[in-house]
Amino acid sequence: xxxxxxxxxxxxxGHGKISIFLDAQGDVANAYLQIPELRGFERFSQGxxxxxxxxxxxxxxxxxxxxHHFAATKALDDAFNVDPPSAAKKLRExxxxxxxxxxxxxxxxxxxxxxxxxxxxxxPAQRNILGVIxxxxxxxxxxxxxxxxxGQKITGILGGKATHPVCGLPGGVSKGLNKDEVKxxxxxxxxxxxFAKFSLKLFDDIxxxxxxxxxxxxxxxxxxxxxxxxxxxxxxxxxxxxxxxRVTDQxxxxxxxxxxxxxxxxxxxxxxxxxxxxxxxxxxxxxxxxKDGKDSGIxxxxxxxxxxxxxxxxxxxxxxxxxxxxxxxxxxxVNSTLAFHWARLIELLYATERATELIKDPEITSTKIRNxxxxxxxxxxxxxxxxxxxxxxxxxxxxxxIDKANLIVATTNNAGAINMSIRDAAKGIIKKGKVNDGxxxxxxxxxxxxxxxxxxxxxxxxxxxPLEVNIYDKxxxxxxxxxxNI
Amino acid sequence: MKTIVLGVGNxxxxxxxxxxxxxxxxxxxINDPNVTIDEALTGGMNLLDMxxxxxxxxxxxxxxxxxxxxxxxxxxxxxxxxSIHSYNPHDVTxxxxxxxxxxxxxxxxxxxxxxxxxVLEEMPLEFGEHLSPMVAAAVPKxxxxxxxxxxxxxxxxxxxxxxxx
Numbered sequence: 001x002x003x004x005x006x007x008x009x010x011x012x013x014g015h016g017k018i019s020i021f022l023d024a025q026g027d028v029a030n031a032y033l034q035i036p037e038l039r040g041f042e043r044f045s046q047g048x049x050x051x052x053x054x055x056x057x058x059x060x061x062x063x064x065x066x067x068h069h070f071a072a073t074k075a076l077d078d079a080f081n082v083d084p085p086s087a088a089k090k091l092r093e094x095x096x097x098x099x100x101x102x103x104x105x106x107x108x109x110x111x112x113x114x115x116x117x118x119x120x121x122x123x124p125a126q127r128n129i130l131g132v133i134x135x136x137x138x139x140x141x142x143x144x145x146x147x148x149x150x151g152q153k154i155t156g157i158l159g160g161k162a163t164h165p166v167c168g169l170p171g172g173v174s175k176g177l178n179k180d181e182v183k184x185x186x187x188x189x190x191x192x193x194x195f196a197k198f199s200l201k202l203f204d205d206i207x208x209x210x211x212x213x214x215x216x217x218x219x220x221x222x223x224x225x226x227x228x229x230x231x232x233x234x235x236x237x238x239x240x241x242x243x244x245x246r247v248t249d250q251x252x253x254x255x256x257x258x259x260x261x262x263x264x265x266x267x268x269x270x271x272x273x274x275x276x277x278x279x280x281x282x283x284x285x286x287x288x289x290x291k292d293g294k295d296s297g298i299x300x301x302x303x304x305x306x307x308x309x310x311x312x313x314x315x316x317x318x319x320x321x322x323x324x325x326x327x328x329x330x331x332x333x334v335n336s337t338l339a340f341h342w343a344r345l346i347e348l349l350y351a352t353e354r355a356t357e358l359i360k361d362p363e364i365t366s367t368k369i370r371n372x373x374x375x376x377x378x379x380x381x382x383x384x385x386x387x388x389x390x391x392x393x394x395x396x397x398x399x400x401x402i403d404k405a406n407l408i409v410a411t412t413n414n415a416g417a418i419n420m421s422i423r424d425a426a427k428g429i430i431k432k433g434k435v436n437d438g439x440x441x442x443x444x445x446x447x448x449x450x451x452x453x454x455x456x457x458x459x460x461x462x463x464x465x466p467l468e469v470n471i472y473d474k475x476x477x478x479x480x481x482x483x484x485n486i
Numbered sequence: 487m488k489t490i491v492l493g494v495g496n497x498x499x500x501x502x503x504x505x506x507x508x509x510x511x512x513x514x515x516i517n518d519p520n521v522t523i524d525e526a527l528t529g530g531m532n533l534l535d536m537x538x539x540x541x542x543x544x545x546x547x548x549x550x551x552x553x554x555x556x557x558x559x560x561x562x563x564x565x566x567x568x569s570i571h572s573y574n575p576h577d578v579t580x581x582x583x584x585x586x587x588x589x590x591x592x593x594x595x596x597x598x599x600x601x602x603x604x605v606l607e608e609m610p611l612e613f614g615e616h617l618s619p620m621v622a623a624a625v626p627k628x629x630x631x632x633x634x635x636x637x638x639x640x641x642x643x644x645x646x647x648x649x650x651x
Contacts, residue, residue, distance in 0.1 A: 038612065040612040044613035059496060065527075110582075129582065133586070133590075145590065148531070152532075163527065163532055
């Protein structure tokens with residue numbers, strides 16, 4: 001058996017490594033994404049003050065600090081038996097919108113989008129933001145930077161710090177908004193709405209009007225008929241910050257809707273010896289291996305999972321786009337993995353519209369932003385991280401110290417589906433051992449769509465394993481041990 | 487000339503956080519309005535935001551390279567790297583971020599970006615706040631290198647070398 005290893009993966013560096021196993025004919029027998037998971041969080045947390053968890057958990061990951069911050073804060077609300085005042089909830093949600101805005105912009109323009117905007121067969125060196133600007137124009141580059149920064153600024157104003165917020169407290173938030181800040185944020189959210197509309201138009205022009213791309217999106221290797229999961233509000237509309245967790249089937253029909261407290265009753269974890277990541281699945285359907293379909297308990301989360309798990313968007317323009325999404329892609333559920341990108345932009349529009357609503361809400365300047373906490377106990381917190389459902393679960397002792405902590409992160413929820421998508425893309429694309437860089441990219445596209453966030457590691461600069469394989473010095477051949485140049 | 491020194495890394499991921507340990511010590515030796523010292527638990531785009539507007543940036547980080555012993559401290563220019571991969575999947579590299587800024591005609595990018603790397607044995611996979619002995623022993627070396635990078639020659643200066651332990 002011949003093994004092709006893609007390592008490192010362009011834009012999915014560090015711990016992720018894909019191994020594709022070929023059979024004697026040179027066709028794909030199997031494909032795995034191997035991810036060592038960070039360990040020891042429970043032990044690390046034990047005995048710490050519960051109110052430190054929003055800060056500690058925001059340091060787990062350099063990618064989703066805001067999501068961890070609020071999953072933790074909400075778990076503490078629950079553990080201390082306190083319901084935050086309505087203004088505090090609105091402030092949290094507004095800040096959350098800022099995070100979704102910058103996170104989704106980053107993914108579309110810098111990470112996932114280049115595959116489409118520049119083209120799936122373009123050399124890896126061009127499939128990046130610079131390539132996007134080459135194609136779409138310098139002005140667009142400036143707009144991208146500006147609006148990503150707006151998302152960060154909104155988060156920073158509300159959170160105290162843009163990257164690692166310090167505002168979430170059990171029972172509320174530590175900081176409200178003054179009139180000047182409201183004005184600043186309002187200007188930014190308005191501009192963000194326009195930018196989100198523009199981004200959807202760009203997607204229309206460059207992707208949807210290109211038959212080749214549309215064919216790829218709808219092709220078999222990029223189709224996975226799994227269940228879908230996401231938070232919804234009382235009207236079953238997508239909600240990032242609160243609601244019930246809804247699961248729908250391959251046709252978009254509700255399978256189950258539950259409170260996060262019941263998570264362990266609904267979802268179980270499967271272990272594979274080659275992966276540190278546990279694969280979650282719906283308990284009532286069961287684990288049937290890496291298979292899709294009604295009889296397999298695997299489900300997807302993230303932008304596509306959320307849209308499929310809901311019945312619409314709670315804001316006007318995003319809801320219109322939601323309807324167009326299903327009309328264009330053949331009704332519910334959309335099972336095309338690459339439709340994640342479009343779904344992400346619809347969510348971007350929703351987040352900008354929702355932020356605009358919230359900042360106009362008279363209550364947003366209220367000073368009643370915290371309620372007193374009760375006795376410590378057990379708590380669950382759920383939010384929709386940009387890349388999917390994120391759950392924190394804590395047990396506190398009588399002194400308010402952490403006794404047990406468990407986190408279920410988005411990429412764990414998506415792990416089964418990501419592996420299948422990689423396998424299917426490889427099967428459809430690599431035949432008789434014929435592999436070139438463009439083909440490998442098609443495999444990468446399969447998982448990049450999920451915007452996965454693996455070991456929840458943190459930084460970019462020389463650090464950790466990627467340097468070992470990725471850096472090379474122009475002058476020293478020694479460093480050219482890179483396995484793949486980008 | 488305005489300089490920023492950033493300790494890059496995750497303070498709760500053992501040796502990965504060595505950059506943060508280094509800048510914490512460095513802070514005790516520097517009191518200069520033209521030098522900013524900060525921690526950065528973040529990647530490419532945010533790093534660019536942080537070094538924006540400075541003339542020089544010194545980034546101190548954990549590093550894993552071949553043909554180097556754990557605990558060694560190495561100095562690079564960012565321009566030495568023709569390719570740096572983002573550690574985390576949801577970010578661009580600092581190089582990519584910088585190239586973008588240059589392309590857009592931004593002139594607030596530092597003229598010089600120096601990387602001081604502390605060589606790790608293994609990338610930590612378990613949470614913890616403490617450094618391994620070899621990496622901990624490298625912290626004073628990295629502090630010293632950062633100080634000399636800042637043009638503060640320890641032997642002649644008011645900084646007491648004894649403090650660097």
